[in-house]
Amino acid sequence: MQGKTPGAEGVIWDLSHLYKGPDDPQIEKDLGEVKARAKGIEETHKGHVKDLTPQGLHDLVRELEALNERFARIAAYAQLDFSTNCTDPQKGAFLQRIREEGAEIQRHLVFFDLEWQKVPEDLASTILKDKTIEHYRHYLAFLRRLAPHTLSEEQEKLLIDLSPVGKSSWITLFEKVMAHLRFGAEERTQEEVLSDLYSPDRNVRKKAHKDFTEGLKQEE
Known part of the structure; x- marks a missing residue:
């Protein structure tokens, strides 16, 4: 079989169930709405996580979850689209842009993890025992266990700012080189x-x- 072609030349993933293409207007619409909502969440809740009731905390986490899922759809499309042809500079540029947009969104939302980790242990323990929060109990408990490894907000934002040009960029460069x-x-x-x-x-x-x-x- 050596030297024979597999018969799948030119076959690539059909990503149309996500978006029709990198220039699909729906991408810009979704991205704009996600960015606006992330900013709105920050303006509404930053500095007040410690004051949330179990129901309020549940609703906020659910909203963050929905927001992350919506952006993940865009990010997944960008990564998969790039994977169809790692040598295409336009696909690489699109992927990089989405990563940068993701960093901007994360800057608006990083406050939540930090503030939840600073909620006094007795209060956090009471909230986590509340039945209202049951669906997100494991996630919230896990975030608190990360507290010893979490930096200040300023430092965390710096890491977020560097993320689009950090490890992921080196991985993308490696993929481009190997594709050639x-x-x-x-x-x-x-x-x-x-x-x-x-x-x-x-x-x-x-x-x-x-x-x-x-x-x-x-x-x-």
């Missing part, structure tokens, strides 16, 4: 070569290993 590389005499992609490592034929696996290793050495 070709291996062996057939000039196959990384995915095509690595898939042969699972072949039941030892010679196919051996050749794949050799092609991949030699291809990487050429980039040193």
Whole structure:
């Protein structure tokens, strides 16, 4: 089977159930609404988390959950769209932009984790025992366990600001570099070569290993 094409050339994910394309007007609409709501939540609740009733806390967490899910849809589309062609600079730029938008949204919402962690233990314990909060009890308890590892609001916001140009950017760069590389005499992609490592034929696996290793050495 070595050297034969799989018959799926040009086949890519159908992401239309998320958005029709990077220029789909619905993306801008959803993004604008998420950003506006995140800002509104900050303006309404920042400085008042400690004063929330169990019902109020439940409603706020539910709203944060819905907001994160809505943005996650946009972020998932951007990442999957980029994955269909890592060599396309427009797809890379779109992914980077969505990451930056996500950082801006998170800046507005980071106050919640910090303020909830600072609620006195006796009050937090009482709230967590309330039946109203049952659905989010584990999540809220988990946030409080992270308190020793949480920085000040200013420092947390700095980390958020750096996140779009931090680890994720290096991963994207790696993906772009690897997408351009070709291996062996057939000039196959990384995915095509690595898939042969699972072949039941030892010679196919051996050749794949050799092609991949030699291809990487050429980039040193």
